[in-house]
Amino acid sequence: MTENISSQKRIDSDGNNSFSRTNPDKPVSISVFFPCYNEQDNVERTVTKALDVLKNLKADFEVIIVNDGSRDATARIADDIAAHNDRVKTVHHKTNLGYGAALKSGFKAVTKDLVFYTDGDGQFDISEMPPLIPLMDQFDIVSCYRLDRQDSLIRKLNGWAWTKLVCLLFGVKIRDIDCAFKLYKTQIFDNIEMSSDGALIDAEILARAVRKGYTVTQKGVHHFPRTAGEQTGANLKVILRAFKELFKLRRKIRQP
Numbered sequence: 001m002t003e004n005i006s007s008q009k010r011i012d013s014d015g016n017n018s019f020s021r022t023n024p025d026k027p028v029s030i031s032v033f034f035p036c037y038n039e040q041d042n043v044e045r046t047v048t049k050a051l052d053v054l055k056n057l058k059a060d061f062e063v064i065i066v067n068d069g070s071r072d073a074t075a076r077i078a079d080d081i082a083a084h085n086d087r088v089k090t091v092h093h094k095t096n097l098g099y100g101a102a103l104k105s106g107f108k109a110v111t112k113d114l115v116f117y118t119d120g121d122g123q124f125d126i127s128e129m130p131p132l133i134p135l136m137d138q139f140d141i142v143s144c145y146r147l148d149r150q151d152s153l154i155r156k157l158n159g160w161a162w163t164k165l166v167c168l169l170f171g172v173k174i175r176d177i178d179c180a181f182k183l184y185k186t187q188i189f190d191n192i193e194m195s196s197d198g199a200l201i202d203a204e205i206l207a208r209a210v211r212k213g214y215t216v217t218q219k220g221v222h223h224f225p226r227t228a229g230e231q232t233g234a235n236l237k238v239i240l241r242a243f244k245e246l247f248k249l250r251r252k253i254r255q256p
């Protein structure tokens with residue numbers, strides 16, 4: 001099921017809707033990136049799956065691994081994958097800067113017309129990404145929601161409350177704001193600022209994009225339990241940082 005959350009027309013910097021997939025001879029141009037923090041046991045599997053899906057799509061693609069200062073072997077494994085595949089690039093942070101910083105580095109590194117990201121921990125299935133692409137003929141952003149979130153009840157409740165709070169403060173209607181399965185038109189990132197280095201980043205991007213008139217549609221995707229590595233998304237440090245950034249951003253952005 002998809003739903004449009006904004007009736008506004010998309011306006012880019014030159015006022016035109018220049019994106020179209022109507023030319024069937026032109027391959028889809030897409031960058032896919034993965035934020036990774038200590039994902040030595042997941043990164044290879046996740047990237048290999050992405051390469052398979054993208055090759056099947058016959059897309060003009062690139063894959064970017066954003067290593068956010070991992071302390072394990074993620075950097076070495078990522079560089080090794082890139083050395084053996086010229087479609088794969090790596091971006092490294094010297095130290096751990098945070099989820100938002102990792103997404104910002106990904107969006108800055110991409111070169112294709114569309115940009116898709118999902119987590120490097122393999123909790124989503126990238127084969128659910130290709131059906132989102134045709135939606136870009138009508139919308140600027142596809143923001144997915146987890147159909148069956150594989151987290152504890154308390155984490156699900158916190159996630160629900162966070163989504164409600166952020167939507168209320170920024171005047172957007174998103175079902176699952178932090179769902180790491182989103183597709184954007186790359187040109188959006190020439191027209192919006194991104195200031196959050198922590199978990200607020202998803203909300204910030206959507207809030208700023210909707211305020212600029214970009215349109216969003218939503219689609220359900222499956223979510224899978226982590227099979228390796230450690231979850232850090234629910235750490236107290238991460239949550240406190242998100243709230244600090246929320247109040248800072250709220251002062252800058254007012255509800256329309």
Ligand SMILES: Nc1nc2c(ncn2[C@@H]2O[C@H](COP(=O)(O)OP(=O)(O)O)[C@@H](O)[C@H]2O)c(=O)[nH]1
Nearest residue numbers: 035036037068098099102119120121231232233
């Ligand atoms: N939490 C966290 N994740 C990061 C960071 N940098 C990159 N990531 C990646 O972001 C994704 C989500 O992290 P995870 O701990 O699984 O959070 P969760 O899925 O929300 O429980 C994973 O792919 C991490 O490797 C960071 O500083 N903190």
Ligand SMILES: [Mg+2]
Nearest residue numbers: 119121123231
């Ligand atoms: Mg995860």
